[in-house]
Amino acid sequence: EDQVTQSPEALRLQEGESSSLNCSYTVSGLRGLFWYRQDPGKGPEFLFTLYSAGEEKEKERLKATLTKKESFLHITAPKPEDSATYLCAVQRGDSWGKFQFGAGTQVVVTP
Amino acid sequence: DTAVSQTPKYLVTQMGNDKSIKCEQNLGHDTMYWYKQDSKKFLKIMFSYNNKELIINETVPNRFSPKSPDKAHLNLHINSLELGDSAVYFCASSQDSGTGELFFGEGSRLTVL
Numbered sequence: 001e002d003q004v005t006q007s008p009e010a011l012r013l014q015e016g017e018s019s020s021l022n023c024s025y026t027v028s029g030l031r032g033l034f035w036y037r038q039d040p041g042k043g044p045e046f047l048f049t050l051y052s053a054g055e056e057k058e059k060e061r062l063k064a065t066l067t068k069k070e071s072f073l074h075i076t077a078p079k080p081e082d083s084a085t086y087l088c089a090v091q092r093g094d095s096w097g098k099f100q101f102g103a104g105t106q107v108v109v110t111p
Numbered sequence: 112d113t114a115v116s117q118t119p120k121y122l123v124t125q126m127g128n129d130k131s132i133k134c135e136q137n138l139g140h141d142t143m144y145w146y147k148q149d150s151k152k153f154l155k156i157m158f159s160y161n162n163k164e165l166i167i168n169e170t171v172p173n174r175f176s177p178k179s180p181d182k183a184h185l186n187l188h189i190n191s192l193e194l195g196d197s198a199v200y201f202c203a204s205s206q207d208s209g210t211g212e213l214f215f216g217e218g219s220r221l222t223v224l
Contacts, residue, residue, distance in 0.1 A: 034211035043115070043201050043215025044154070085152065091211055097142060097167055099211055101154040 002027040006088050006102035013078050013109045021073040021105045023088030031093040033071050035064050038085045038104065047073075047086075078109045114138050117202045117216035124192060125224055131188045132219045134202030142166075143185040144203040144213065145177060154201070160185055161207075192223045 003026040013019055025033065032051050036044035048057040050066035057064045061082060063074040073086055085104040092098070117134040124130055136143060144167075145157040159167035160179040174190045185202060199220045203213040 032211050036213075041217070043203070043217050044213070046212045046214070049211050087154065089154075089211060097144070097159045097161070097205075098156055099213070104152050 002090065002092060002100045004088055004090055004100050004102035006086075006105050008105060009103070010106045011108070013075070013107065015079055015109055015111050016077045018074070018076045018078070021075070021086055021107070023071040023073070023102055024069060025071070025088075025090050026069075027090045027092050027100070029093035031091045031095070033066055034089045034091070034099065035062075035071070035073055036087040036089065038087055044087055075107070078107070080109045080111055083107055083109045115202055115204055115214050115216040117200075117219050119219060120217065121220050121222075123222045123224065126192055126194060128192050129188070129190045130192060130221070131186055132200055132202075132221075134185045134187075134216060136183055136202075136204040136214070138204055138206075138214060140204040140206050140214070141182060142205045142207055143179065143182070144205075145185065145187050146201040146203060146215075148199045148201060148218070150198070158185075158187075189221075192221075194223050197221055197223045 005024045007022045035047040038044040048064040053068045061076045065072045085106045087104045089099045089101040115136045142161045144159045146154045158177040163179045176188045179185045199218045201218045202216040
């Protein structure tokens with residue numbers, strides 16, 4: 001069965017203190033790995049799609065990377081507005097439209 | 112203009128009642144979804160429709176019945192509500208089922224007393 005495990009569950013950072021979030025996955029025939037951001041009381045917001053090992057994507061202070069077993073979301077010099085829950089999801093190649101989400105990492109950035 | 116809108120945002124009801132949640136997207140997408148987010152924050156897919164056709168139907172009690180009158184709308188009707196149905200239900204849409212770029216609504220928090 002496909003599994004997506006995110007760590008840590010929660011992360012508290014000082015403003016400017018860079019860190020990384022981990023998403024480990026076990027899936028048969030990965031089609032894509034996706035990162036989302038979810039603010040309290042809101043729906044998840046799409047950030048990145050990664051399709052193959054070695055791929056990297058960047059957006060402002062966020063950078064996502066992918067290996068054959070895990071993905072990292074690096075947050076460089078975070079600001080308080082980066083506080084959110086970050087969700088990772090995978091899609092199998094034979095699983096049309098079905099995305100399996102991890103439980104997320106809750107990030108709090110304090111000034 | 113809200114891309115994916117769902118109503119109501121909050122729903123409090125008694126066990127045994129029947130309730131509906133409505134969803135509309137104005138993005139012109141072909142695929143719509145219902146996800147359930149439990150207290151542990153896991154998002155689990157329940158149903159997916161592509162151009163009004165059901166393509167994903169996960170192991171969900173048959174008390175839950177989705178309906179897609181057209182490709183811009185996907186509603187969720189729940190019969191005989193149980194305590195365990197309490198959760199946040201998210202509607203989402205995507206251009207097609209192959210991409211992971213889902214656009215989510217703000218969620219409908221259902222509380223069953």
